[in-house]
Amino acid sequence: xxxxxxxxxxxxxxxxxxxxxxxxxxxxxxxxxxxxxxxxxxxxxxxxxxxxxxxxxxxxxxxxxxxxxxxxxxxxxxxxxxxxxxxxxxxxxxxxxxxxxxxxxxxxxxxxxxxxxxxxxxxxxxxxxxxxxxxxxxxxxxxxxxxxxxxxxxxxxxxxxxxxxxxxxxxxxxxxxxxxxxxxxxxxxxxxxxxxxxxxxxxxxxxxxxxxxxxxxxxxxxxxxxxxxxxxxxxxxxxxxxxxxxxxxxxxxxxxxxxxxxxxxxxxxxxxxxxxxxxxxxxxxxxxxxxxxxxxxxxxxxxxxxxxxxxxxxxxxxxxxxxxxxxxxxxxxxxxxxxxxxxxxxxxxxxxxxxxxxxxxxxxxxxxxxxxxxxxxxxxxxxxxxxxxxxxxxxxxxxxxxxxxxxxxxxxxxxxxxxxxxxxxxxxxxxxxxxxxxxxxxxxxxxxxxxxxxxxxxxxxxxxxxxxxxxxxxxxxxxxxxxxxxxxxxxxxxxxxxxxxxxxxxxxxxxxxxxxxxxxxxxxxxxxxxxxxxxxxxxxxxxxxxxxxxxxxxxxxxxxxxxxxxxxxxxxxxxxxxxxxxxxxxxxxxxxxxxxxxxxxxxxxxxxxxxxxxxxxxxxxxxxxxxxxxxxxxxxxxxxxxxxxxxxxxxxxxxxxxxxxxxxxxxxxxxxxxxxxxxxxxxxxxxxxxxxxxxxxxxxxxxxxxxxxxxxxxxxxxxxxxxxxxxxxxxxxxxxxxxxxxxxxxxxxxxxxx
Numbered sequence: 001x002x003x004x005x006x007x008x009x010x011x012x013x014x015x016x017x018x019x020x021x022x023x024x025x026x027x028x029x030x031x032x033x034x035x036x037x038x039x040x041x042x043x044x045x046x047x048x049x050x051x052x053x054x055x056x057x058x059x060x061x062x063x064x065x066x067x068x069x070x071x072x073x074x075x076x077x078x079x080x081x082x083x084x085x086x087x088x089x090x091x092x093x094x095x096x097x098x099x100x101x102x103x104x105x106x107x108x109x110x111x112x113x114x115x116x117x118x119x120x121x122x123x124x125x126x127x128x129x130x131x132x133x134x135x136x137x138x139x140x141x142x143x144x145x146x147x148x149x150x151x152x153x154x155x156x157x158x159x160x161x162x163x164x165x166x167x168x169x170x171x172x173x174x175x176x177x178x179x180x181x182x183x184x185x186x187x188x189x190x191x192x193x194x195x196x197x198x199x200x201x202x203x204x205x206x207x208x209x210x211x212x213x214x215x216x217x218x219x220x221x222x223x224x225x226x227x228x229x230x231x232x233x234x235x236x237x238x239x240x241x242x243x244x245x246x247x248x249x250x251x252x253x254x255x256x257x258x259x260x261x262x263x264x265x266x267x268x269x270x271x272x273x274x275x276x277x278x279x280x281x282x283x284x285x286x287x288x289x290x291x292x293x294x295x296x297x298x299x300x301x302x303x304x305x306x307x308x309x310x311x312x313x314x315x316x317x318x319x320x321x322x323x324x325x326x327x328x329x330x331x332x333x334x335x336x337x338x339x340x341x342x343x344x345x346x347x348x349x350x351x352x353x354x355x356x357x358x359x360x361x362x363x364x365x366x367x368x369x370x371x372x373x374x375x376x377x378x379x380x381x382x383x384x385x386x387x388x389x390x391x392x393x394x395x396x397x398x399x400x401x402x403x404x405x406x407x408x409x410x411x412x413x414x415x416x417x418x419x420x421x422x423x424x425x426x427x428x429x430x431x432x433x434x435x436x437x438x439x440x441x442x443x444x445x446x447x448x449x450x451x452x453x454x455x456x457x458x459x460x461x462x463x464x465x466x467x468x469x470x471x472x473x474x475x476x477x478x479x480x481x482x483x484x485x486x487x488x489x490x491x492x493x494x495x496x497x498x499x500x501x502x503x504x505x506x507x508x509x510x511x512x513x514x515x516x517x518x519x520x521x522x523x524x525x526x527x528x529x530x531x532x533x534x535x536x537x538x539x540x541x542x543x544x545x546x547x548x549x550x551x552x553x554x555x556x557x558x559x560x561x562x563x564x565x566x567x568x569x570x571x572x573x574x575x576x577x578x579x580x581x582x583x584x585x586x587x588x589x590x591x592x593x594x595x596x597x598x599x600x601x602x603x604x605x606x607x608x609x610x611x612x613x614x615x616x617x618x619x620x621x622x623x624x625x626x627x628x629x630x631x632x633x634x635x636x637x638x639x640x641x642x643x644x645x646x647x648x649x650x651x652x653x654x655x656x657x658x659x660x661x662x663x664x665x666x667x668x669x670x671x672x673x674x675x676x677x678x679x680x681x682x683x684x685x686x687x688x689x690x691x692x693x694x695x696x697x698x699x700x701x702x703x704x705x706x707x708x709x710x711x712x713x714x715x716x717x718x719x720x721x722x723x724x725x726x727x728x729x730x731x732x733x734x735x736x737x738x739x740x741x742x743x744x745x746x747x748x749x750x751x752x753x754x
Contacts, residue, residue, distance in 0.1 A: 032264060204317030662682060
């Protein structure tokens with residue numbers, strides 16, 4: 001797409017001067033992440049140094065990518081910004097709203113019928129405001145971006161936490177909420193706290209059953225789901241250079257599961273090969289001209305401990321295949337230990353489904369390696385013991401894989417080929433029998449395995465592994481099966497062993513596609529009408545949130561004290577709720593229904609201080625709102641981890657919640673709360689969490705003095721009349737406090753336009 005080439009030329013033209021200036025002011029060699037960040041400073045001034053993890057910095061990203069579920073709210077907000085056209089190249093991708101049930105053809109047809117109103121809205125908004133539109137069935141956003149838009153050294157933001165996938169082509173690509181995307185599309189600076197840096201040195205070379213997926217599964221086990229928060233993870237070393245571009249993308253993709261701001265790799269020959277294979281030789285040529293700027297300085301990689309805040313080293317030659325889970329992507333178990341762990345913990349070892357795909361593992365290389373295992377099953381007269389499902393990453397991947405016979409191999413094992421879409425990974429899976437909520441096990445190559453995420457069943461034990469391991473385990477039907485050592489009995493009663501997977505990094509005949517599903521916007525969108533029906537159940541125009549009145553919040557009630565893991569899935573579930581992502585009031589009926597109430601250990605059951613009765617969280621909050629009573633939410637560690645789901649901030653804001661007070665936040669969710677005019681606060685003393693009681697009344701004592709680096713004081717008045725005064729920290733700077741005062745960041749943008 002020609003407009004990107006000129007943009008890339010302009011980006012690379014800035015690199016030599018800006019990196020020279022940055023190197024001078026920093027006074028030491030630079031990592032790749034630092035080079036990209038300094039090259040994308042909003043004002044172009046690279047003559048200042050920033051404190052990692054402390055300084056808020058304005059950046060100028062090169063492009064924006066939005067998936068359909070989050071694009072609805074992002075574009076509804078953009079419509080309120082008063083702009084005629086997006087200021088940077090932007091795209092919308094229809095991939096989340098397609099239900100996996102019977103197979104690609106039927107599922108796509110039924111989804112077009114069920115969500116046609118939303119797809120038509122996205123198409124018309126895109127057409128009006130100069131946004132590229134990828135139709136339903138075109139593919140999963142992050143695979144499509146990797147194939148078409150990602151480029152070494154670029155900066156991209158996207159309304160999905162797995163935007164970070166583009167790090168596989170050497171970008172700094174960051175997941176954000178819709179309000180952040182609106183800022184960039186409106187031509188405003190984008191703010192980010194300058195990240196800390198984690199270096200991962202990869203040595204050796206993978207062999208046998210080990211894949212790129214195992215690198216990030218291992219890293220997740222080391223860092224946990226919050227260990228990367230506020231950090232960019234930069235991979236380097238000879239092992240990194242040995243990985244394919246799509247393998248690098250897999251590793252970067254799951255960086256979201258460790259809370260990382262993003263992950264990236266330096267430009268190398270595998271990236272060049274991928275760019276040329278995906279018809280972007282012109283991009284490769286431009287990258288080659290500045291390639292010394294598109295990787296970290298040699299001194300950094302020679303002495304990483306001097307330049308990174310943390311360094312991890314992994315030897316690919318000895319890395320064992322991993323299986324992570326259940327219920328969290330950071331519970332890492334080498335395949336040789338999985339049977340013992342399953343028996344010790346009571347995990348069901350009978351595997352009912354094996355699922356390959358999602359934005360993490362749906363490339364041509366992934367399908368070719370997994371199909372080599374499937375072909376062995378056919379050749380060795382084995383039958384799959386588990387059901388099998390495949391989600392190709394894009395129409396280009398699907399078409400090429402079908403041409404080369406890969407999909408037929410899966411079909412010979414009775415696999416269901418689903419639409420080129422997210423499907424089960426995002427809870428868009430009409431799994432037969434899931435409503436019975438029986439205890440069971442599935443394995444998949446997705447990125448997340450939180451409770452109820454894939455099929456809505458809280459008793460589904462979902463395990464994350466590589467596509468080739470999914471294939472092997474699906475064939476065996478046994479979670480404890482270790483293909484490195486174990487044998488299987490075929491239909492003739494013979495003991496057979498699976499050979500290690502083989503695959504192609506890139507298709508030998510090149511990629512091919514008849515219709516990739518892209519629709520360019522109108523040159524002049526002024527005559528395009530965007531229609532949102534007033535009685536629509538799926539779409540709703542936004543009303544601005546009310547500004548702060550400048551007074552202390554008093555007489556507030558506790559809506560819920562959430563216990564333990566509270567992800568954005570718990571705060572705003574996906575699955576069937578995806579259909580309401582463009583209708584704020586309707587989707588608010590899922591607000592916090594998955595959060596565990598610390599006082600009764602139940603979900604969607606909180607005590608109303610108006611009636612004394614227990615009821616659903618959204619209904620209880622609506623009663624408080626109707627009565628004009630402010631509320632707060634209290635939470636545990638890493639509150640809001642997971643998807644970039646802006647709805648998890650907008651729903652409580654819409655329903656009248658004023659503040660969220662937790663032990664710690666996931667980065668994206670904290671920003672989303674700030675953007676929507678909420679108070680995002682953390683306990684100065686984490687043990688104060690235990691002081692919060694069910695019938696508390698909360699008074700803010702000094703909110704009228706809200707200022708940067710000045711903690712807030714909250715008074716919790718208990719039912720017996722006793723009180724606890726709690727200090728709450730915050731990370732608001734002056735600009736973010738102005739968002740709060742205005743009622744939201746969007747309100748401030750609109751005010752500045754007048």
